[in-house]
Amino acid sequence: MNASTVTATRETVSRHTRTFLDRHASLMPTFAAVLIFAVLLIGAQIHFGTFLTPLNMSALLLDNAYLVILAVGMTFVIVTGGIDLSVGSVMALTGIWCADLLASGHSAAVVVPLIILAGAAIGLLIGVLVQYFDVQPFIASLAGLFLARGLAFVVSLDSIRVENESVLWLQTTRWRLGEWYITPTGVLALSVALIGAFVMQFTRFGRTVYAVGGNEQSARLMGLDVARTKVAVYVISGVCAGLAGLVLTAYSGAGYPRNGIGTELDVIAAVVIGGTLLTGGTGYVLGSLIGVLVFGTIKTVISFMGAEQAWTRIIIGLMLLMFIVVQRAIVVRAERRR
Amino acid sequence: MTKVVKHRLFWPAFSLVALIVLNTVVRPQFMKITVRDGELYGALIDILRNSAPLMLVALGMTIVIATRGIDLSVGAVMAVSGAVTLTIIDGAEDPGSTSTVLVAMAVGTGVALLLGAWNGFLVAVLDIQPIVATLVLMLAGRGVALLITDGFITTVNSEPLEYVSTGYLFALPFALFISVAAITAISLVERRTALGVLTEAVGINPEASRLAGVRSRGITFGAYVLSGTLAGVAGIIYSSNIRAADANAAGEFIELYAILAVVLGGTSLVGGKFTVAGTVIGVFIIQTLKSTMLFLGVPSAQSPVFFAAVVIIVVLIQSPRVHRIARGLTGGMRSRNLSAHSDAEVAA
Amino acid sequence: MDAQPLLELTGATVYFGADAALDGVDFRLFPGEVHSLMGENGAGKSTLIKAITGALPLSAGVLRLDGQVVRFGSPHDAQEVGVRSVYQEIDLLPNLSVAENISLGVEPRRFGMIDWRQMRDRAGDVLADLGLDIDPASVLGRHSLAVQQLVAIARAISTDVRVLVLDEPTSSLDTDECAELFRIIEDLKQRGVAIIFVSHFLDQVYEISDRVTVLRDGKLVGEYLTRELLRIDLVQAMLGRSAESLRTRPRLRVADGSSEEPFLSARAVTVGSRISGADIDLMEGEVLGVAGLLGSGRTELARALTGIDRLDGGIIRIQGSDEPIGNPRAAISLGVVYSSENRRTEGIVGELSVQENITLALQAERGVLRRISPARQRELAMSWIDALDIRPPDPDRPAGTLSGGNQQKVLLARLLALSPRLLVLDEPTRGIDVGAKVEVQNLVGELADNGLSVMFISAELEEVLRVGNRVAILLDGRVVDTVPSDDLTPDALTALVARPEPVG
Structure with a gap:
């Protein structure tokens, strides 16, 4: 190869890089999350020797199924530029209500739709406040947080055991492939993530979600249905929280009104680590899935090390910090180039 | 009359008075203040005393919100300062000595100040969105507090420490004096120096302020330092009250109550114009509500339902759409013009 | 039809x-x-x-x-x-x-x-x-x-x-x-x-x-x-x-660039890729028009001279001193002030009153502790509202509710309240109505007559010619020429500005 072909190749490469960046610059944070995930797994494997086992990896999904579901809903909201602080409390409310209804003898076929509807209703309330009454998402979802948390304690002040077969089935069933296994809750979580990703990428609704996050005013002038979209994302987040309540109840075999305190923060952190910008407009549902897995892996690593669980949040906090500083640096560089 | 109603503090003050009247009607002893050993007691005094931590946090939050920011980490900072202070007292040879306690409190507050400076650094120097920047500490802070207390709830018996929350000075609770000192200091600085208007300028338009020669970064940084420091003091009062450092429960939800107090007081979350008096009223509304619910026998765990209702009512009252509907009910033509106007604003 | x-x-x-x-x-x-x-x-x-x-x-x-x-x-x-x-x-x-x-x-x-x-x-x-x-x-x-x-x-x-x-x-x-x-x-x-x-x-x-x-x-x-x-x-x-009433008043004097020491003199100023080696001199009492196409570095040059953006190279000498200007504050203390082309985002503080907007920069310069007393603020604001004919003449009105032209005047008042030596105006007449435009142009002339130096940037070449004593022509981040405006016609200036390659 002579010098000129080398330059030519180099030029082609740089042109391709440029085209790629022009098209997919917003994917970079998600790639970073994937990279971190891989490094975490490999690092843990080297350190512990027995980390990357099928059993461990299967448990990772099982343990974090409810977080995945919450993160999918949160991604919709954050991409519009909003935020939903209510998810942890709504999950607790639907979880305890589910346990309570089941304990009083209702059939799961009635209870499950009912609690999902309850989640949707709180989401609707938040969405309506945000869209039609100009309440900041932060405050509106804060009202949702208080409401759901209080209602959870109204349902019951103590935890309620779940005996219902079909709900427990979600958790106890193990579909196996060799040493790998997956539970119905895991399937549920993955399906939610896939459906979410599909909706965001391939439907007009999904693109409107991005449009609203990019510039609400412009989206409206373009004739997009901004109002319905903004309400809908909170309803979606509420539905996801309702579903997460079911999954968590199945997972722990009980409803507990103190469940999920601070979970909204974990979810937001996971979504941001997965590459979604809190300013709205960019983000990926599958990125959030990775974000949750990173979160879960850190938790597992810490319990492997036998360290204080307090470290989980410190590390997640630091990781969040790293992410936002890097994102900030990228933005600054882009501005300087202009 | 309309001028009074239009005043920005009218609705907050009206709500507080209404709440107090309601309480008095339901339980006449609400207003009763008794004197015991030259010290005042009663439901109102309790409200003044118990509101101190929230008051401090909400004041800091007001200034941070005025700069277009938000500080989610206040609860975590409270946990850390409480943990630091009590761990020092616990480890000291003489937990009852005033000087030990003073040193411990100074160190606790100092750590809180540093944490505030950390937030300020992220927001003012690195230009990171406040909600994200303070989320870092909100997540990590409690973890740090847990590490300091080794995962246990550190309890101490120390008279000087207890004095902070339960002691009396000139017949009034000592904690009240801390609140009053903070309110006075902040109001004075806002009124007597140009800091108030410069803070508002930075909150409304940071870039324009910078070009006009305002030290935007310094002002923003200072707001977070103030918020952190006040949260630190609040954390000490809290731990003094329960005589323990509880890394999980200290300042739980306080960022939410503080933000609620600020909004109740009439300061907009988008930054800019702020009112210290409004925040003070907001804090009293929240504290009175809490006291009311306690009296009504509502389990404290369920009280959030009522706060949710309050938040919703307040934001609805402040909402332009509700104003429009209300005007539509009272006047014909005029309201139509107004609605055309606000549509124009939406379109503009 | x-x-x-x-x-x-x-x-x-x-x-x-x-x-x-x-x-x-x-x-x-x-x-x-x-x-x-x-x-x-x-x-x-x-x-x-x-x-x-x-x-x-x-x-x-x-x-x-x-x-x-x-x-x-x-x-x-x-x-x-x-x-x-x-x-x-x-x-x-x-x-x-x-x-x-x-x-x-x-x-x-x-x-x-x-x-x-x-x-x-x-x-x-x-x-x-x-x-x-x-x-x-x-x-x-x-x-x-x-x-x-x-x-x-x-x-x-x-x-x-x-x-x-x-x-x-x-x-x-x-x-x-x-x-x-x-x-x-x-x-x-x-x-x-x-x-x-x-x-x-x-x-x-x-x-x-x-x-x-x-x-x-x-x-x-x-x-x-x-x-x-x-x-x-x-x-x-x-x-x-x-x-007829729109005609700009004739200028009283035209600075003679050769004899005096310039108030500001910049050499080889470089900022990123937008400004590369720009030289510029500003005499006392002179209006220097800056003409250049979009992307020629007009705004970038203004921002570099007024301490808003850091220099990557070059020297700015103000009255013989070449201390680097690190930020807008430093520039203001040297008497160099800047009015941005983005009135809404970088100029007006919309929800503050006209009075607070006018006194903002002065207050910032005095520092937080030395507050201008309310009475003095009112006096200052009223005098500027009067002098610049800001309408409506209500100092308590939120500045954001004023029309574009009046907002521009508020900004000018803010800068003039600092008693500056050099005023850098970036598109001060953009998006304001014709009447206000002429008022701003006339004001610039008056200020220069009173000994102030003004750098006047505008996309409208005719305006640059009318207002400036000399015109600096900017091309690809360099000042390619500085011409007395009397020697130019709008067409000649257009030709200079649109020149594909720098000559000489």
Whole structure:
């Protein structure tokens, strides 16, 4: 190869890089999350020797199924530029209500739709406040947080055991492939993530979600249905929280009104680590899935090390910090180039 | 009359008075203040005393919100300062000595100040969105507090420490004096120096302020330092009250109550114009509500339902759409013009 | 013209509160014409456009399309029947791809799913139509403002457009891009599209439009054929007063650049890639006009000289001292002040009162602790409101509610309150009405007569010539020439500015 072909190749490469960046610059944070995930797994494997086992990896999904579901809903909201602080409390409310209804003898076929509807209703309330009454998402979802948390304690002040077969089935069933296994809750979580990703990428609704996050005013002038979209994302987040309540109840075999305190923060952190910008407009549902897995892996690593669980949040906090500083640096560089 | 109603503090003050009247009607002893050993007691005094931590946090939050920011980490900072202070007292040879306690409190507050400076650094120097920047500490802070207390709830018996929350000075609770000192200091600085208007300028338009020669970064940084420091003091009062450092429960939800107090007081979350008096009223509304619910026998765990209702009512009252509907009910033509106007604003 | 108008508005009235922003205006638009809408700021142009495009409901009046009465409840309704608009502030989505920005709302779909490939192809076709060679799949925000503006136009014409509203479409375009835009407009005309064209540039109005409708204070002044309307008559119609009063006053003295020591002298100033080795001298009592195309580094030079952006190289010497100016504060303390071209985002603090806005910089300079007493603030504000004729003369009114021209005056007052030595004005007359423009120009002259140095940047070359004693010509981030303005005609200056290669 002579010098000129080398330059030519180099030029082609740089042109391709440029085209790629022009098209997919917003994917970079998600790639970073994937990279971190891989490094975490490999690092843990080297350190512990027995980390990357099928059993461990299967448990990772099982343990974090409810977080995945919450993160999918949160991604919709954050991409519009909003935020939903209510998810942890709504999950607790639907979880305890589910346990309570089941304990009083209702059939799961009635209870499950009912609690999902309850989640949707709180989401609707938040969405309506945000869209039609100009309440900041932060405050509106804060009202949702208080409401759901209080209602959870109204349902019951103590935890309620779940005996219902079909709900427990979600958790106890193990579909196996060799040493790998997956539970119905895991399937549920993955399906939610896939459906979410599909909706965001391939439907007009999904693109409107991005449009609203990019510039609400412009989206409206373009004739997009901004109002319905903004309400809908909170309803979606509420539905996801309702579903997460079911999954968590199945997972722990009980409803507990103190469940999920601070979970909204974990979810937001996971979504941001997965590459979604809190300013709205960019983000990926599958990125959030990775974000949750990173979160879960850190938790597992810490319990492997036998360290204080307090470290989980410190590390997640630091990781969040790293992410936002890097994102900030990228933005600054882009501005300087202009 | 309309001028009074239009005043920005009218609705907050009206709500507080209404709440107090309601309480008095339901339980006449609400207003009763008794004197015991030259010290005042009663439901109102309790409200003044118990509101101190929230008051401090909400004041800091007001200034941070005025700069277009938000500080989610206040609860975590409270946990850390409480943990630091009590761990020092616990480890000291003489937990009852005033000087030990003073040193411990100074160190606790100092750590809180540093944490505030950390937030300020992220927001003012690195230009990171406040909600994200303070989320870092909100997540990590409690973890740090847990590490300091080794995962246990550190309890101490120390008279000087207890004095902070339960002691009396000139017949009034000592904690009240801390609140009053903070309110006075902040109001004075806002009124007597140009800091108030410069803070508002930075909150409304940071870039324009910078070009006009305002030290935007310094002002923003200072707001977070103030918020952190006040949260630190609040954390000490809290731990003094329960005589323990509880890394999980200290300042739980306080960022939410503080933000609620600020909004109740009439300061907009988008930054800019702020009112210290409004925040003070907001804090009293929240504290009175809490006291009311306690009296009504509502389990404290369920009280959030009522706060949710309050938040919703307040934001609805402040909402332009509700104003429009209300005007539509009272006047014909005029309201139509107004609605055309606000549509124009939406379109503009 | 006897044909039936494509679009006709009769008795259009829009109330904002108690004030009529539009008062019984008639407007008609024929297919295949370019119709300019003229008027000072606040004359009701934007309101009229918004009423036509469904962004604003009419309080009274009737809108007819093809003779049929229509009511648009939202921009969407208007777009459905082919009434599209491109606003001055680009209303696209920087986070989405170019193709999506063109197709959003009418994306091609297959089985309810968005068909990305077809969407890109379609966008590619429209862009090719416009002679724009960019990757349809690229993210919009990575392109320049000019390209984004053209994409906005691409979006508007990608569907079946019958009425196209262009509100200040040329404000972010350079000469070549403008020519390209006009070619596209001609093309659309041929296809029978009716175009409403709004621009502050009279030249462009005369170049492109067939007819002109003039508004003043929300009322219709008249409708004219462009070729029958003299410029002076158009200006008079817009202002409603004799154009004689608009003449700038003659300058008292012209600085003689050779003998004096310059107040500010910059050598080899370099900032990123936008300013490379620029030299500039500013005498005391001189107005230095800066002329250059968009992208020539006009704003970047101003920001570098006033300490807003860090220098990557070069020296700025102010009165013989070459201490580096690190930030706006340092510049202000040396008497160098800057007024940004972005009045709304970098100038006015909207919710603060006029008084607080005027005293802001002075207060910042004095420091937090030395507060200007309220009485003194009031006195200062009143004196500037009086001196600059800021209207309404209410110091307590939020500055954001003032008109563009008055906001500009508030900003000038803020800077002048600092008693500066050098005033750097970046597009101080952009987007303000003609009357206020002349007032600002005259004010600059007066200030210079009083010994102040002024650097005056404007995209309107005529204005630069009229205001400046000398004109610095900026090309690709370098000052290629500085010419006394008496030696130049607008045409000669245009030629200098548009020069492809620096000479000499």
